[in-house]
Amino acid sequence: MMTSAQAFRQVLTRRIxxxxxxxxxxxxxxxxxxxxxxxxxxxxxxxREIEWCIAATPEGEGGVDAGDSSDPxxxxxPGTSCPSREDARSQISYVDDVKTEATVKDGxxxxxxxxxxxxxxxxxxxxxxxxxxxxxxxxxxxxxxxSYRADGLSPCVDSLDPAARAAxxxxxxxxxxxxxxxxxxFARFAMELLAVGAPADLVEDAHRAGLDEMRHARLCFTLxxxxxxxxxxxxxxxxxxxxxxxxxxxxxxxxxxTEGCIGETLAAAxxxxxxxxxxxxAVRAALATIAEDEARHAELAWHFVAWAVRxxxxxxxxxxxxxxxxxxPSAPPVIFAGDLTAHGRLDSAQLDAAAARALDxxxxxxxxxxxxxxxxxxxAHGLELRAST
Numbered sequence: 520m521m522t523s524a525q526a527f528r529q530v531l532t533r534r535i536x537x538x539x540x541x542x543x544x545x546x547x548x549x550x551x552x553x554x555x556x557x558x559x560x561x562x563x564x565x566x567r568e569i570e571w572c573i574a575a576t577p578e579g580e581g582g583v584d585a586g587d588s589s590d591p592x593x594x595x596x597p598g599t600s601c602p603s604r605e606d607a608r609s610q611i612s613y614v615d616d617v618k619t620e621a622t623v624k625d626g627x628x629x630x631x632x633x634x635x636x637x638x639x640x641x642x643x644x645x646x647x648x649x650x651x652x653x654x655x656x657x658x659x660x661x662x663x664x665x666s667y668r669a670d671g672l673s674p675c676v677d678s679l680d681p682a683a684r685a686a687x688x689x690x691x692x693x694x695x696x697x698x699x700x701x702x703x704x705f706a707r708f709a710m711e712l713l714a715v716g717a718p719a720d721l722v723e724d725a726h727r728a729g730l731d732e733m734r735h736a737r738l739c740f741t742l743x744x745x746x747x748x749x750x751x752x753x754x755x756x757x758x759x760x761x762x763x764x765x766x767x768x769x770x771x772x773x774x775x776x777t778e779g780c781i782g783e784t785l786a787a788a789x790x791x792x793x794x795x796x797x798x799x800x801a802v803r804a805a806l807a808t809i810a811e812d813e814a815r816h817a818e819l820a821w822h823f824v825a826w827a828v829r830x831x832x833x834x835x836x837x838x839x840x841x842x843x844x845x846x847x848p849s850a851p852p853v854i855f856a857g858d859l860t861a862h863g864r865l866d867s868a869q870l871d872a873a874a875a876r877a878l879d880x881x882x883x884x885x886x887x888x889x890x891x892x893x894x895x896x897x898x899a900h901g902l903e904l905r906a907s908t
Contacts, residue, residue, distance in 0.1 A: 522795060523791070523794070523795045524788070524791045524792045524794075524795045524873075527787075527788065527791035527810065527814075528788055528791070528876065528877060528880045528881055529880075531784070531787060531788070531814050531817065531881055532880060532881045532884060532885065534814070534818060535817070535818060535821050535881070535885045535888075536884075536885065536888055538818055538821060538822050538825070539821065539825055539885065539888050539889055542822055542825035542826055542829070568618070568631055568632070568633055569631075569632060569648070570629050570630070570631060570632075571629065571630055571631075571632045572624060572625075572627040572628065572629040572630075573602075573607070573627060573628055573630075573653060573757065575595045575596060575599035575600060575601055575623075575626070575627065575628055576599060576600065576601070576602055576628075594623040594624075594625075594626060595623060595626060595628075596626060601620075601621035601623065601628035602621070602628065603620065603621075604617050604618075604619065604620045604621075604630070607621065607628070607630055616632065616633040617630050617631075617632050618630070618631045618632065618633065619631040641701045641704045641705065641708075641732075641778045641779060641782050641783055641786075641816065642697060642700060642701070642704060642778060642782065643700040643701070643703045643704040643707070644704075644774070644777075644778065645763075649697070649700070650700060650757055651696040651697060651699065651700040651753075651756075652696060652699060652700070652753040652754050652755060652756045652757065653753075653754045654692055654696065654751055654752070654753065654754065666752070667695075667736065667737055667740040667741075667752040667753065668737060668740065668741050668744070669734075669737040669738045669741040669805075672738060672741045672742065672745075672801045672804065672805060673745060673801055674742055674745050674746070674799045674801040674802055674862065675799055675801075676745060676746060676748075679746075679862075682855070682857070683855070683857055683859065684746045684747070684748070685746075685747075686855040686857070686859060686864075687742075687743075687746040687859060687862050687864060688743050688746035688747035688748075688751070690859075690864050691739050691740075691742045691743035691746060691864075692739075692740075692743040692747075692751055694739045694743075695736055695739030695740040695742075695743050695751070695753070696753060698732050698735040698736040698738075698739050699732075699736040699740075699753045699756070700756070701729075701732035701735070701736075702729050702732045702733050702736065703756055703758075704732075704778060705725050705726070705728045705729035705732060706729055707762060707764060708725050708775070708778075709722055709725040709726050709729070710764045711764055711765055711766070711771045712725055712771075712823070714764055714765070714766035714771075715766060715767075715768045715771055715827070716830075717823060717826065717827075718826065721819065721822065721823050721826065724815075724819045724822075725819065728812075728815070728816045728819060731812040731815075731816065734808065734812075735808070735809050735812065736753070738805040738808065738809065739805070740752055740753070741805075742801070742802065742805060745801075746862075768827055768830065768831045768835055769827075769831060769834055769835045769838035769839075770838070771827070772823070772824050772827035772828070772831070772835050772838060772839050772842075773838045773839060773841065773842035774842070775820050775823055775824050775827070776820075776824060776839055776842035776843055776846065777842055777846045778820070779816065779817065779819065779820020779821070779823070779824075780817070780820045780821055780824055780843075780882065780885070780886070781843075781846050781878075781882055783813055783816040783817040783819075783820055784817040784820075784877060784881050784882055784885075785874055785877050785878070785882075786809075786813040786816075786817075787810055787811075787813035787814040787816075787817050787877075788873060788874075788876065788877035788881065789865070789870065789873045789874065789877070790806050790809045790810035790813055791806075791810045792865065792869070792873040793806050793860075793863045793864070793865060794806040794807055794810055794863070796860040796861070796863075796865070797860065797861060797862065797863040798860075798861040798862075799861060799862050799863070802861075802862050802863040803863075805863070806863050821885060821889070824839055824889065825889060827839070828889065828890070836890060839889070839890065840890050843882075843886050843890075
């Protein structure tokens with residue numbers, strides 16, 4: 520019997536195929552594609568040690584007693600200091616570990632961290648790394664906290680032990696920060712759509728997707744706060760005073776492959792698998808919303824990339840094919856021995872398996888339909904694989 524997650528993957532694949540049947544030119548020169556595509560083996564990227572810098576913490580923000588930077592040679596703005604390693608570990612929840620105390624560089628606080636690129640969702644990528652805000656523990660009931668709450672969403676936590684609640688809080692916080700970052704990613708994507716002259720409906724859909732991500736952030740922060748037993752919300756987003764907007768169609772399309780065709784497709788499929796095993800009504804309500812929204816975001820990415828291939832010709836086609844070949848998504852490790860599936864969380868093996876299924880059943884065939892359309896035929900149902908292949 521087909522599971523709900525299997526049915527979700529089949530429906531999403533058909534939806535993307537139907538979209539490609541309308542969007543693609545006929546004929547189009549095929550690009551060399553997927554035979555060496557490494558990312559379809561699941562989330563295999565693995566952790567890396569990198570330097571990660573955050574802003575110094577003003578007194579009273581972020582849950583850290585920052586004190587006063589009275590040393591004019593410290594390199595920090597007055598009235599700020601760097602969080603300790605332990606405080607940084609509790610705040611920078613989008614990295615796996617913080618290994619060193621801070622080193623001051625260019626007025627910021629830099630740490631050696633263990634970092635694993637997340638495999639699903641539309642991240643805000645700068646220099647190949649996904650960037651998010653840090654968490655801020657605002658005053659309970661304050662306006663800032665309320666702005667990141669979804670009314671009426673209250674998971675049952677009474678039967679959970681402290682370790683399970685802490686794990687759930689950490690995992691939902693990580694998701695919340697990535698959903699929050701997706702708002703920025705879609706804002707940049709909308710500007711790039713304007714810069715490359717994309718159709719108006721794609722620009723409109725990008726803005727709607729950003730609003731969807733805002734809703735997802737509220738849902739996830741609300742769940743994280745419930746499990747944590749205290750308000751959790753995002754701090755300032757680290758734009759560093761600069762947002763790069765590309766007007767190069769090939770570059771924009773290639774990043775849309777990584778962030779959308781792969782990332783959003785995985786996000787939708789993984790949310791559907793989380794929903795299939797979740798029991799808690801509040802968690803199920805949140806995941807049902809997220810899964811359907813992410814499916815539409817995936818369709819937007821495939822729609823744009825198909826338009827870009829048609830508009831940009833072979834050069835864009837090759838850039839898109841290379842993006843499919845080069846992408847190597849990876850999932851963060853889930854370090855908790857207990858079973859949290861009732862509350863919408865999959866363990867590392869389940870995440871890898873879910874990602875592999877999505878890549879095999881959705882991303883691979885849709886990428887082939889996009890870039891090797893000679894293997895497919897159009898009919899009343901959209902695209903179908905030719906019987907001879």
